[in-house]
Amino acid sequence: MINKLCIIGIGLIGGSLAxxxxxxxxxxxxxxxGRDVAHLERAVELGVADSFETSISLAAADADVIVVAVPVGAMKxxxxxxxxxxxxxxxxxDVGSVKGNVVRDAREALADKLACFVPGHPIAGTEKSGVEASFAELYQGQRVILTPLEETNTTATQTITQMWHAAGAEVQSLSVEHHDEVLAATSHLPHAIAYTLVDTLAQMHEHREIFQFAAGGFKDFTRIASSDPQMWHDICLNNRDALLEMLNRxxxxxxQLTAAIENEDSDFILKLFKRAKTARDQNC
Amino acid sequence: MINKLCIIGIGLIGGSLAxxxxxxxxxxxxxxxGRDVAHLERAVELGVADSFETSISLAAADADVIVVAVPVGAMKxxxxxxxxxxxxxxxxxDVGSVKGNVVRDAREALADKLACFVPGHPIAGTEKSGVEASFAELYQGQRVILTPLEETNTTATQTITQMWHAAGAEVQSLSVEHHDEVLAATSHLPHAIAYTLVDTLAQMHEHREIFQFAAGGFKDFTRIASSDPQMWHDICLNNRDALLEMLNRxxxxxxQLTAAIENEDSDFILKLFKRAKTARDQNC
Structure with a gap:
């Protein structure tokens, strides 16, 4: 049980946890x-928070657990x-989608308090943002990755593990580096691609008509391109190396697929599509 | 009202129309x-078809409307x-996702019967295939594009328009070339990308673990990579030029995005993501 939980940045992720x-x-x-009083008042109105503060010091001084849920570029x-x-x-x-840079920032800024820090990342979310989009079931059956440091207190890790269990999530540990590689593949690369694809189409002069003929598959495929641009900008720059590696792959x-289509290499195309379908059907 | 409807290839698309x-x-x-008697028997069992034939000649001889719903590479x-x-x-x-090559094949193979041919494409589907996946509501509120030829009888176009209206769809006309350009952008390119992304990940040696950390966004993004590989192989090769143009764009x-991340060009990345989010929110 947590007596006082302080959530810094009460949007979809922090709000759903609350x-x-x-x-x-x-x-x-x-x-x-937070900084935006109207937004904080809304969080209290919605029953997500019991009170609010614009000062981190005032809110956090006697808190048992502090969840940092601001964009990864704003954590330091x-x-x-x-x-x-x-x-x-x-x-x-924290709930940042990138762990390497967040941990680097925490090492520098938390300094002698580092032992109390449990880096975390709930693998959940929707394309929506803001406290209005939050809901209690967001984490039900989803995974949360913790990347505790050598310095992290075991009891601190236990507290955060119990908190996420109470929110309905499964908790797993990964190393910081491994987290960032895996998430670059399954999340950061797909977001970069989805934003780019939509922008490729939006740049075409007949783009209004083009979007008009988009079916359900396109809507599913591009849903993540409705995600918060600032948040994803931060993620791309803060997981730069792992994301560049995935973008290059x-x-x-x-x-190779483009060349195969150009050369009408039927066998290459069919094999690739079959491999992908098998992998998707087996793993998703 | 159609007295006898002959559907050649009774899968998701033909079955849902029936x-x-x-x-x-x-x-x-x-x-x-079709060729597969067990599959045809299943279609009758499910109530999708009233009877079946393995011979096109026998089935089509006295049919009023014939819907060709085989992969685009198999239509000729x-x-x-x-x-x-x-x-x-x-x-x-027909219901082919590509119209240029289908029309070329129809010109050659239908010959003096070309006037009865109304090229069509229902912009609907799911990642599933087969008659078991068919359902009556698939076309409800969806678009069907017809690309009638100069030679096409007006009454034939009317018949097919009425048929799709009866199935719940909206019907629009486009030129053959324009259809293929628009669909390359909104459908064929996204499928090529989704298959490639899943295959990129599947090739990584820790791929089982990677997929394990995929969240809802990834599942939505890659859903179309579960589509029928043979069908999409055919589409890619049959809409080669328009798809290559889109792949190159x-x-x-x-x-450009990769270079911007490499150079930490914050402004470029944020502007791109914002443009994409705006386009997606406005158009989907």
Missing amino acids: RALKEAEFVKHVVAV PVFAELSAVINADAVVT FSKDIN | RALKEAEFVKHVVAV PVFAELSAVINADAVVT FSKDIN
């Missing part, structure tokens, strides 16, 4: 922190503020 | 044609058989 923990009666008080100053105020028993976690493969 | 027309009481008798011999047996009032249509754009 809702889930309230439903599970795993938290007594949720304080939302938050860690620095937290470092100055949290007590020795407090636990800090994919580009090589798309060039 | 179901929809039966529900709408727009057809008296549906005869399914079907047209040739039809040319020899159909009566002057019969109407032939997309590759240029993905290379």
